[in-house]
Amino acid sequence: MANDKQKVLITGGAGLIGSIMIDKLGDKYEFSSLDLREAAGIKSTVANLDDLDAMSPAFEGIDTVVHLAADRSPAGSWESILQNNFIATYNVFEASKRAGVKRVVFASSNHAEGGYYLDAPWKTVMDGDFHLLEQDNYELVTEGHMIRPDSYYGVAKAYGEALGSYYNDYHGVMSFHLRIGWVLEHDDPTFSGYSLSVWLSHRDTAQIMDLCISAPDSHKYDIFNATSDNTWKIFDIAHAKEALGYKPEDRAGSEFTPREYTRSD
Amino acid sequence: MTDKRKVLITGGAGLIGSLMIDNLGDKYEFSSLDLVENPNVTSTVASVDDFDAIAPAFEGIDTVIHLAANPSPNGSWESNLQNNFIATYNVFELAKRNGVKRVIFASSNHAEGGNYLDAPWKHVNEGNYELLEQDNYELVTETHRIRPDGYYGVAKAYGEAMGSYYNDYHGLNSFHLRIGWVIRDNDPTVNSHGLTLWLSHRDLVQIMDLCISAPETYRYDIFNATSDNTWKIFDIAHAKEALGYKPQDRAGSELRAN
Numbered sequence: 001m002a003n004d005k006q007k008v009l010i011t012g013g014a015g016l017i018g019s020i021m022i023d024k025l026g027d028k029y030e031f032s033s034l035d036l037r038e039a040a041g042i043k044s045t046v047a048n049l050d051d052l053d054a055m056s057p058a059f060e061g062i063d064t065v066v067h068l069a070a071d072r073s074p075a076g077s078w079e080s081i082l083q084n085n086f087i088a089t090y091n092v093f094e095a096s097k098r099a100g101v102k103r104v105v106f107a108s109s110n111h112a113e114g115g116y117y118l119d120a121p122w123k124t125v126m127d128g129d130f131h132l133l134e135q136d137n138y139e140l141v142t143e144g145h146m147i148r149p150d151s152y153y154g155v156a157k158a159y160g161e162a163l164g165s166y167y168n169d170y171h172g173v174m175s176f177h178l179r180i181g182w183v184l185e186h187d188d189p190t191f192s193g194y195s196l197s198v199w200l201s202h203r204d205t206a207q208i209m210d211l212c213i214s215a216p217d218s219h220k221y222d223i224f225n226a227t228s229d230n231t232w233k234i235f236d237i238a239h240a241k242e243a244l245g246y247k248p249e250d251r252a253g254s255e256f257t258p259r260e261y262t263r264s265d
Numbered sequence: 266m267t268d269k270r271k272v273l274i275t276g277g278a279g280l281i282g283s284l285m286i287d288n289l290g291d292k293y294e295f296s297s298l299d300l301v302e303n304p305n306v307t308s309t310v311a312s313v314d315d316f317d318a319i320a321p322a323f324e325g326i327d328t329v330i331h332l333a334a335n336p337s338p339n340g341s342w343e344s345n346l347q348n349n350f351i352a353t354y355n356v357f358e359l360a361k362r363n364g365v366k367r368v369i370f371a372s373s374n375h376a377e378g379g380n381y382l383d384a385p386w387k388h389v390n391e392g393n394y395e396l397l398e399q400d401n402y403e404l405v406t407e408t409h410r411i412r413p414d415g416y417y418g419v420a421k422a423y424g425e426a427m428g429s430y431y432n433d434y435h436g437l438n439s440f441h442l443r444i445g446w447v448i449r450d451n452d453p454t455v456n457s458h459g460l461t462l463w464l465s466h467r468d469l470v471q472i473m474d475l476c477i478s479a480p481e482t483y484r485y486d487i488f489n490a491t492s493d494n495t496w497k498i499f500d501i502a503h504a505k506e507a508l509g510y511k512p513q514d515r516a517g518s519e520l521r522a523n
Contacts, residue, residue: 070450078354086350090342115433145427146408146487150434155426162376162411162422167404171413223410 003186005030009062011049011092012069013039016263017107017205021066024206029213034058035069049088052095052218059099064104064213066105067092069161071241074111074153086157093167094177105212106164108196108223110181110235113156114150116141117194122234128193130232130254140236143179143223161223176212177218178204181227181235184261187231189252190257197227201250204228211244213244219243227253235250269294272477273322275313276332278303281447281469283369285330290472293477299333312350315340316359317421323363326439328477331424332371333496338378338417349420356432357439367438369476370428372487374445374462374499376421379416380405386498392457394496395520404500407443407487423477425487440476444469445491445499453494461498465514466477468492474484475508492516 005058006029010018022031022042033039034055038046043258045058050071089106096104117126121138124130135149157179169264176220181198182189190201200208208226222243225235229248240246268294274282277297286295286305297303298319302310309322313333323329324511335348341495381390385402388394413419421443428439445462448455453463464472472490486507489499493512504510 078358080352082354084435087346088348094342115429118433144408144410147411147422147429148433149426149430150428155423155430158411158426159423161417162413164417165379165411166419168414169382171414 001207002013006063007032007061008032008064008066009038009058010066010068011035013042013044015068015265016185017068017223018066020183020202020205024203024239025210028171028210030057044085046198048057048167050083051089051092053071055091056095056098059095059101062096062099062101064103065092065096065101065104066209066213070107070156074114074151076151076153078152079151080179081156086159089156090162091104093173097167097171097173102217103176103213104164104167105209106160106175106177108161108177108179109157110179111151112143112147112149112161112179112240113141113155113235114154115148116145116234119141125197125232125234126185126194128196128256130193134250135231136262140233141225142236143225143239144187165221173219174220176215177223177236178208178212178226179223191261192256193232195261196252196254196256197230197232199230199250199252200226200264201228201248204248204250207249208240208244209245266451270328270477271325272328273329274324274332275299276334277306277308279332279355280449281332282330282470284447286469286474289474292474294328296322298522300410303306305445306413313355314347314450315381316355320359323359323365323435326360326363327363327367329356329365329368330473330477331368332372333383334371334420335417337398338375340415340417342416345420347503348419350423353420353424353427357427357437361431361435361437365437366481367514368428368431369473370424370439370441372425372443373418373421374443375418376413376443377405377409377417377499378409378418379412380409381414381499389461389496389498390521392460394442397496404497405489406500407489407503409433429485432501436482438484440479440485441487442472442476442490443487448479452518452521454519458519460516460520461494462492463492463514463516464490465492465512468512470516471513472504472508475510479508
């Protein structure tokens with residue numbers, strides 16, 4: 001058995017989600033990383049995604065690209081988001097097209113729809129005022145809701161979904177877009193109403209990424225809300241369940257103690 | 266007397282801007298921001314991708330109509346990045362900083378042009394009307410998922426998303442018109458694409474007027490904008506219901522002889 005595994009390039013492979021994927025799915029796929037630093041244990045290209053020429057070699061021979069790299073701050077400035085999210089995402093789709101990559105899995109975000117947090121019932125969930133709601137009996141935000149970003153970061157995620165649609169229709173690069181809730185380094189969502197609602201656990205992250213990478217070629221383009229099966233949802237995950245076979249294993253409950261969340265990197 | 270609303274048109278020297286200034290010039294106090302002067306109104310000559318150069322044009326403005334762009338649906342990434350992505354950020358950001366109340370963004374059918382690949386819209390776009398039953402097929406509404414047909418179309422979808430953000434978080438209202446096709450000689454019988462997408466000159470003026478004068482309580486929306494053409498791809502019911510748009514023109518089924 002030389003090499004019948006799918007070759008999967010992860011942009012941002014040295015980051016949190018990339019590390020979870022490499023850790024949990026490393027036997028199933030042949031991963032490589034494109035990031036500003038090396039990802040331990042796998043082939044790594046160290047380059048900035050705003051540099052199309054420098055990053056292009058990383059795409060040679062790749063079947064699937066998982067595009068995670070970005071300025072990941074929802075409060076990122078226009079200048080940073082323009083460079084690291086808008087231009088970088090164009091570079092990823094264009095390099096994928098040129099290299100004959102079959103599919104891009106784009107880490108979109110709940111922030112593409114974060115404007116809904118301004119309104120009830122989602123504001124109520126966000127604020128952790130669960131007693132004002134009846135469980136499973138309020139409207140959820142589906143993938144069919146109008147785009148409503150809460151930041152330049154969220155605008156850039158909506159843009160990535162639109163760019164992916166164009167490359168699928170006109171350049172034969174398929175794409176899936178995961179509106180990721182919140183992947184936490186310590187995997188513990190019990191610190192706010194928001195984290196309880198949008199938590200995507202490590203193993204559910206690995207599962208839904210696996211499903212996206214291995215989906216049949218006939219499934220060309222789609223957008224999926226991606227959280228665990230949390231008790232107090234804002235986002236409907238029925239579409240990922242039905243269309244991908246996503247079976248989330250984790251479920252955040254109702255109890256939380258307000259705490260700061262910080263990441264080590 | 267200056268109780269007229271002050272309306273800055275980016276791209277005010279172009280086709281749509283000139284139509285607005287010619288037809289609505291008595292109702293609004295227009296000014297223009299474009300690469301060339303519009304001799305009929307106060308003009309700032311600058312490129313919209315130059316934030317500092319265009320900033321003075323936004324002072325004292327009530328409403329901005331953002332038309333300036335690389336208008337080619339096939340424009341390159343590099344050109345769209347500069348003239349459509351960065352320029353549109355500049356417009357929203359300067360509108361915010363100057364206390365502008367509303368931006369009307371010229372979005373485009375090309376934000377949804379990927380739908381032309383599929384029936385029934387492909388048939389309409391290609392003029393194969395015999396495959397269809399008039400008024401009895403699905404139309405593309407404003408709620409269909411975004412499906413652009415070029416970097417241009419992606420940039421238009423981006424502008425709508427940007428407008429939503431500025432409305433929700435910066436108090437800057439915005440309307441987004443997914444404009445069909447405004448044709449210089451106003452004759453849609455040039456091809457089947459024209460017959461379905463035509464937005465006549467007077468219907469353009471009407472819907473722009475409605476957007477400028479809509480109440481401030483009406484904060485954000487997206488509207489398909491064509492005339493009341495016989496063979497539609499885009500549903501214009503929302504503009505009729507929510508804005509009171511009453512299109513006066515209707516393209517038929519026949520193309521002109523070459």
